[in-house]
Amino acid sequence: MQFMGPMQFMGPMQFMGMAQMDDLLADFVAETREMLEAIEGELVAWEADPSDSTRLDSIFRFVHTVKGNCGFFDFPQLEKLSHAAESVLAEVRAGRRQPNSRLVTAVLAVIDRIAEMAGMIEAGEKLPDDDDQLLISALEGRLEDFDELAGLQSAGQSNQPADQSPDPSSDLSGHQPAASRRSIRLPVELLDRVMSGVSDMVLARNDLSRRLRDAGNEPTLDGPFERLSGILADVREAITRMRMQRIELLYNALPRLVRDLSAELGKQVMVDFEGGSVELDREMIEMIRDPITHLIRNAIDHGIETPSERIARGKREIGMLSITSRQSGNQITMAITDDGAGLDEAKIGAKAVAAGLVTQSELDAMPSDDIVSLIFEPGLSTADQVSAISGRGVGMDVVRSNIEQIGGRISVSSEPGKGAQFFLELPLTLSIISALTVSVEGQFFAIPNSYVEEIAHGASSSVVFSEIGDRDLVTFRGQRIPCLTLNNVLDVTPRRAGPDQRLILLRLGGGDIFALAVDRIHDQEDLVIKPLSPAVMATQVYAGTTLLDDGRPVLMLDIPAIAASHGLVSDIRSRPVNTGEGVTQTAATSTRTLMTFVDLDGRRRAIGMDLVSRIDQVEQSAFDIEGERAQVVIDQKIIELAGKPKGAFPAGKVRLLRLSDSQSDLAYPVAELGETVEYDGSMAPADTDPEIEGVALIDGLPIPVVDGYHLFAAHGAGPAPEAQLVCRLPAEDEWVNRMLAPLVKAAGYRLTEDSDAEADVVIITGDTAAGQAETHDNVITILSDPGDAANTPGIYRYDRAAIVQALSSARKRSVS
């Protein structure tokens, strides 16, 4: 009662006036009912066999909880009753008292009475002052005559004094339970507090782990510590879940919005949701609510045409709006697709020129994807008339900055006449950020992964540095990209960018790309980000701080702020200029980022970095291997294990590369992690081992490169695609069978080589004569010579990203 302050004595009636107290009381009643329901079966069983004391635990917990709550709410009568029942049950549990039918009857009578009182509390009545002494005596075994008790029970129910008589609704009390779900309500702040407590515990654990390591081998401590770590990981997972909510919560409000909007605009729109069971941090759902709403408004207002227009264009009268959410790794991807008119490139372009964002000649040189992306620029709204629905000038730029604020990204693609798709990538939570740790001059910093586009070694032949005035530029994949050195940004031994550094290509939401040169790139980690003190925040270079596993504090760089302070944002003219033929050049490069490692059999291997989504560490017990089947449990998920060792697993923890093909995950155990290298040499074929894509020459050593396509084809089941599309591949082509087929399969296609078969997508290799004659309207051309890829439309065959991209856009076309 302390928190009630000066109001010393208050009965339940007075409480009811206070809204806050009201809520708490309602919770109390609901909880009491829930528990009553839950123990109902136990009560019956106990009544049938009083000696069965295993039933007692839940009954005991019930009275105990009621007692505790009563103390809080100041219901002395109820408290006295439940206290009496609790003491009796405690004695029975301790074996000091033998339960008999009398005792059971007495306990049941008390529980009935509690239910009755709960009903009265709910109805807002005063609890009767008459004490339940008889009931209590009966409990304590002092009441000899049980007929009397039976009489009392019925009296208690029917013989309520008139002045305290409840309104009839109180009869509903114990018999019509309000809610049948086993759930409790908690204030959100409490959850947040627990969450931040757990985050702190993780940091404390890391600290302890470091100290244990420093102290040397302490077998007596290692066991308990591992156990602690395991428990902590579980708790953290559970807490994170507690804050998770299904995205359905967001979906639920949308049909109404769509209905109202389409009615207002005289359009017919059907909305389709997918992936409602995807879970997102509660806070994140709130953060994306407005942007999503805005996108939907836009789609209906500008995208989808009126029924008559649609009919005139040969479309169905009813427009389709689909919203899909999918979780992949620690990211959520959301797509909002409409089958309307698409974005009006000409209009967007004209507006952009009028607003001075680009010049006409720049516009003419822009690929159409870039033009539609201009809608995310500030001050560009394509609505001719400012309607009530959208186009008030607060447009897509606000949407974009909202999404970026939470570490997400948004992009758009549009096909004139067919529709538009907005694509959002969101992190799962706000407080844990996946980041890359880098260093300059021995000082460590973290960069959120969401900005990182690519990583390159300064010495790589694909990187050329040039100085234009005082500005460093790098030429990478045919693009001239402004380059900052972290040294200069932070004023730590200022210098020019150079080949001894590593380059991180960062993409800002607007599509602005810049390179950040750092001395070293260390690791990718999930970091718990904490706010910074105002004095440090004022530098406008950092967004937060965290501790690494070794206890070292690191600052997280505020990438958008850094870009802005160096004039790299919002000025479209400074965007990378294509030096040559445009986008095809990107596809033409053969540089790959490889990561070297030592597998559990002690062999050196490398794997494409783009496959590695994260690095995990698991206990040996997490593995489940039986014959051919090999799986590992990570974060409560069963993941297929690839790269199973021939020998035994080493004792203790095992590091795992988590591989992802963006649809399914695989785990690959490694003994030791190597380095990340930018590899642009050729690969010697390795014919004997299907798991090896080829042998790369890295630092003078031949290192076999694990074939990601093969891995996923062999292990990755992948989620069943909504509709399995058929892809026709060139017949009897060894490369196609070995390399391409698994990739296409992994993208969710069924394969055929039969040229007569019905196919949704056709892949041809540029050098086949059959390919030239292909008339299918969904064709992907694969070229074996990177040089050709620059000059003809098609994709170089080792440009995995481009192939996957082509396959997924082919899927979209086929489905729509």
Add this chain to the structure above:
Amino acid sequence: MNDLLVMLIIDGRRVAIPAVEVKSVIELEEVYPVPRSPDFVAGLTAMRSQSLTVIDSRLAIGVSDGRRTCQRAAVIEVEDHLYALLVDEVADIAEAQSDPSPVAGGFGAAWQRVATGMVETDQGPALMIDIAKLIEGPLADAA
């Protein structure tokens, strides 16, 4: 006024802050610099797996070039952020024997900004300072 005070030596002067505001006194192990931060921010350090902002008290007050003579620091919390105050010396705990009171002529421009007043202690007079003002640094007033 029998509050306990932590006596610090900053730039050779005796300074007091209320003991309730000091969470602990630590030996600074390693301080990681924060590039581009104001001078008085010496860097970050970790204490029991939390990040602390290390403040060089002399520079924060604006009285010296900031030579550090002591690796002991008082840990304080201001608005949910933890700071380690780098001082010449963490001297002792003393008992306040008066309320903070002004001194004729003031404490000097730099000190005046952070001063609460002079306080008598069982170890003699000391300048009571406001830690929230201290961590704002010397430029806060100019802004």
